Structure formats: C-alpha cells, structure tokens
Amino acid sequence: MKFNTKVIHGNQHHDPSTGAVMPPVYQTSTFVQKSPGQPIGDYEYSRAANPTRTALEDALASIENGTRGLAFSSGLAATDSVLKLLKPGDEVIAMDDLYGGTYRMFARIYQEFGIKFHFVDMNDLAKFESLINVNTKLVWVETPTNPLMKLADIAEIAKITKKHHLLFAVDNTFATPYLQKPLDLGADIVMHSATKYLGGHSDVIAGALIVKDADLGEKLHFAQFATGGTLGPMDSYLVLRGIKTLHLRVQRHCENGAKVAAYLAQHPKVARVFYPGLENHPYHEIAKKQMIGGFGGMVSFTFTSHAKADAISFLEKLKVFTLAESLGGVESLANHPALMTHASIPEDKRKEIGITDDLVRLSVGVEDIDDLLADLEQAFK
Numbered sequence: 470m471k472f473n474t475k476v477i478h479g480n481q482h483h484d485p486s487t488g489a490v491m492p493p494v495y496q497t498s499t500f501v502q503k504s505p506g507q508p509i510g511d512y513e514y515s516r517a518a519n520p521t522r523t524a525l526e527d528a529l530a531s532i533e534n535g536t537r538g539l540a541f542s543s544g545l546a547a548t549d550s551v552l553k554l555l556k557p558g559d560e561v562i563a564m565d566d567l568y569g570g571t572y573r574m575f576a577r578i579y580q581e582f583g584i585k586f587h588f589v590d591m592n593d594l595a596k597f598e599s600l601i602n603v604n605t606k607l608v609w610v611e612t613p614t615n616p617l618m619k620l621a622d623i624a625e626i627a628k629i630t631k632k633h634h635l636l637f638a639v640d641n642t643f644a645t646p647y648l649q650k651p652l653d654l655g656a657d658i659v660m661h662s663a664t665k666y667l668g669g670h671s672d673v674i675a676g677a678l679i680v681k682d683a684d685l686g687e688k689l690h691f692a693q694f695a696t697g698g699t700l701g702p703m704d705s706y707l708v709l710r711g712i713k714t715l716h717l718r719v720q721r722h723c724e725n726g727a728k729v730a731a732y733l734a735q736h737p738k739v740a741r742v743f744y745p746g747l748e749n750h751p752y753h754e755i756a757k758k759q760m761i762g763g764f765g766g767m768v769s770f771t772f773t774s775h776a777k778a779d780a781i782s783f784l785e786k787l788k789v790f791t792l793a794e795s796l797g798g799v800e801s802l803a804n805h806p807a808l809m810t811h812a813s814i815p816e817d818k819r820k821e822i823g824i825t826d827d828l829v830r831l832s833v834g835v836e837d838i839d840d841l842l843a844d845l846e847q848a849f850k
C-alpha cells in the first residue's frame with residue numbers, strides 16, 4: 470500500500486459490532502468481564518488500551534512503516550516514556566538544537582534523576598562518536614530542528630548507533646512521515662508531537678511513538694501503562710481524523726512554505742532565512758537525501774537590523790498569520806522563539822545556538838499563498 474492510501478486505510482477496520490465505517494469514540498474507562506480476569510473482548514481498562522486509541526495507534530504504525538504505535542496525552546508524555554527506559558548513571562547524547570520542552574525535560578527533570586546528557590552538533594559525527602561510552606544508552610535527534618531548521622543525517626547516525634548498540638530516537642514532528650521515515654533510515658523509535666501536523670487542526674494536544682521492534686514496543690507500552698500518559702478516546706479520534714488528510718495538507722504546506730521562504734530570501738529587511746529547501750541552506754544536501762517530496766512548512770528568519778523591536782512590531786502587525794505558539798495546523802502561525810516557545814532555554818544557551826532576539830518562526834499554513842505574502846509584506850512595511 471502506498472503512503473497516500475495508508476493515511477486513510479492503513480491497519481484500519483470497520484467496527485465489528487455495528488459495521489460503522491469510522492471507529493466510534495469508545496468513551497469508556499472500563500470493559501465488562503464474564504468471569505474474574507476474563508474480559509469478553511480484548512479490552513479491560515482504558516489506561517492499558519481503548520479501541521479508539523488502538524485504531525489511531527494502528528494508523529500511526531502504518532504511516533511510519535513500524536509495527537507498533539503508541540498514542541500519548543502529549544508529545545512530551547511520549548518522550549517521557551522513552552526516558553523511562555533509562556536508569557541513573559545512563560547517558561544520553563542529544564542534538565544541540567531541540568524543542569524547548571524536550572530540553573527542559575532532559576536538563577531539569579531527568580538530569581536530577583542521575584541521567585547525564587550531552588548536547589552536541591550531530592553534524593560533527595566524529596565528535597558525536599567520541600562521546601559514546603559504556604554508559605551511553607540513547608541518542609535523541611530532532612530533524613529538522615525547531616526553530617533553526619538544522620538537519621541531522623539519520624542514516625549516518627544510525628550506522629553509529631547500530632555499531633554501539635544504542636537506542637536511536639528521532640523526533641519527526643516537523644517533517645512528518647509524508648516527507649521523512651526515520652525507521653526506514655535506521656532509527657529505532659519515532660516520536661511525534663501529534664499536536665502539530667498529524668492532528669493538523671490545532672484542536673488537540675497529543676503525542677506518539679512508533680517502533681519496528683516488538684520487544685521495544687512492549688517496553689514502551691509498559692512505561693506508558695505504568696505511568697499513565699495515555700491519549701483519551703475523543704482526542705484519539707481527532708488525531709486519526711487529522712491523519713486522513715496528512716498527505717494533502719503537507720503537500721500544500723510544502724508549496725506555501727517554499728514560496729514564503731523564496732519571498733523572504735529576496736526581502737531587503739531580511740538577513741537570514743532558515744528553510745531546508747533553499748539551496749544556500751547549510752543542510753540542503755541532507756534535506757534532499759532524506760526528506761522526500763518537499764521541505765515542509767516551517768520557515769524562520771532574522772532581520773537585517775538585528776533589532777528585537779523590529780521582530781516584535783512585525784509580529785504585532787500580522788493579520789492572516791496568528792501570533793501564537795505551536796505549529797503544523799491548517800492556519801498560519803507566527804512565533805517569537807526567544808520570548809515564546811524557547812523562553813525556557815537560558816539566555817546564554819539560546820545565544821550560543823543562534824536563537825537570537827530578532828528571530829521569527831513561521832508555521833506556514835494552507836491558506837491562499839497570495840494572502841500570506843500580502844500579509845507579510847504589509848507587516849514589513
């Protein structure tokens with residue numbers, strides 16, 4: 470089955486009890502048993518499993534070419550369950566440009582539990598490999614990254630993680646499986662903030678993990694079941710519904726994203742544009758290799774004035790783009806990473822990785838491109 474068919478039919482079945490074409494929202498916490506310990510069906514209690522969540526989890530496995538999907542109450546809950554595979558003394562090597570909340574969880578929660586984190590430039594493969602020791606257990610990569618659109622070569626990193634028997638997790642939120650399939654490239658775990666492109670309509674907070682290995686899937690399910698970060702039936706239904714149009718939406722996000730990036734690249738008030746589809750983007754070659762079919766809808770840029778005030782007044786003047794955190798919905802959003810999504814990263818660390826005060830991040834939606842470009846133009850003026 471091809472991807473565009475999988476998003477609609479992948480691992481989906483009509484409801485066996487009624488023939489309903491769409492999975493019902495099984496809004497129930499518990500399931501009847503005919504005798505103690507003998508449920509009448511496959512379900513006992515919705516923290517362990519719920520049929521609507523199962524329908525979503527099966528769809529997730531299908532679209533990422535995995536064998537097991539797990540749906541969580543948020544992207545961070547998904548990441549949290551991966552970290553629960555570790556124990557004190559273990560070490561993690563992570564990319565140096567991560568979603569702010571991921572960094573915060575690593576540095577402020579799990580570091581306190583005795584897990585050591587190294588944040589490195591994943592394009593320096595020699596440096597990355599030199600950090601691996603007997604305690605290293607997990608490698609965490611986000612590509613493209615938020616908000617600087619750095620890329621990491623998943624296949625090259627996988628060669629190293631396989632050689633050293635390390636778990637390799639990729640946050641695939643920005644690319645989506647429409648553009649990039651980390652499991653096919655050698656990763657062990659794919660993580661998503663399903664809040665973003667998978668849900669696609671800015672109406673639900675959700676997360677996902679997808680794996681190929683059945684044992685790893687069991688361990689992650691145990692961590693989820695034992696600590697409780699599961700996705701509710703209604704939210705599972707919303708994400709499943711979103712996935713059915715993922716291919717159509719991401720195609721348009723890519724078209725509009727490329728046009729916005731090209732517009733910004735020639736604008737006299739713009740200093741730098743961060744978009745993997747631009748030929749002068751430092752990671753354009755990696756993007757062409759591992760992002761198949763487009764470069765996404767996320768575009769960041771800085772101002773020639775390098776003035777924070779310019780970024781703020783630009784953001785205040787936008788009318789079609791909405792000033793809000795988050796990304797990946799059908800509507801265009803704009804964000805000031807230093808003051809909003811990435812405010813939890815200490816200022817010196819932010820400056821070090823390049824999240825300057827004149828950086829603006831756009832999540833380019835699927836509106837008419839003429840209206841988007843006109844909105845940017847009037848805000849620059």
Ligand SMILES: *Cc1c(COP(=O)(O)O)cnc(C)c1O
Binds near residue numbers: 571664
């Ligand atoms: C939003 C986001 C997360 C966190 O997901 P939540 O659903 O907000 O918990 C993780 N990684 C990336 C790249 C994100 O954009």
